[in-house]
Amino acid sequence: MKKLRISDLRDIGSGHILQDVMPGAYLSSGGLAFSARGERSHTHDGPDGRDYHVHGDSEAFVIMQGSGMMEINGNLIPVTTGDIVIVEPGEDHHLISSEDDPIVTVWCHAGPNHHKNQQ
Structure with missing residues (x-):
């Protein structure tokens, strides 16, 4: 797992914004998620x-927006507005939304090909 701030990203001008911190030439899937208060993602998914x-x-x-905890292989890492968390291949991960300040995230994967809608 890597954790950084949006302000740590380099102004690249082309390619995808996360290319320096995660492998893959193109953002290939993703979305915007609005978590409920106290929600833990991917519970009972295995x-x-x-x-x-x-x-x-x-x-x-x-x-x-918001705050919470990123659970990586059972360890809890605090996250808040402006943080970027890169989950590495094979890491068990769950995002836990704050009760007081529910979390909103953009999540994405990168790969060798464009998203199916861009091919």
Whole structure:
């Protein structure tokens, strides 16, 4: 896992904004998520309903609003507006939204090809 601030990103002018911190030539999937107060993402997603959620590629979370905790392999890391968390391949991850200041995130994956709508 890598954690940085939006202000740490280099002004690149072309390509995708996260190219210096996560592999992949193109942003290939993603979305905007509005979490409920206290919500924990991907609970019971794993095989047989276990709390286990991993990918074979990196995933970025940009904290657009609010605060919470990013759980990586059972460890809790505080996150707040302006943070970027890069989850590495194989890391079990869950985002936990604050009860007082619910979290809004942009999440994305990057890869060798454009998103299907851009091909």
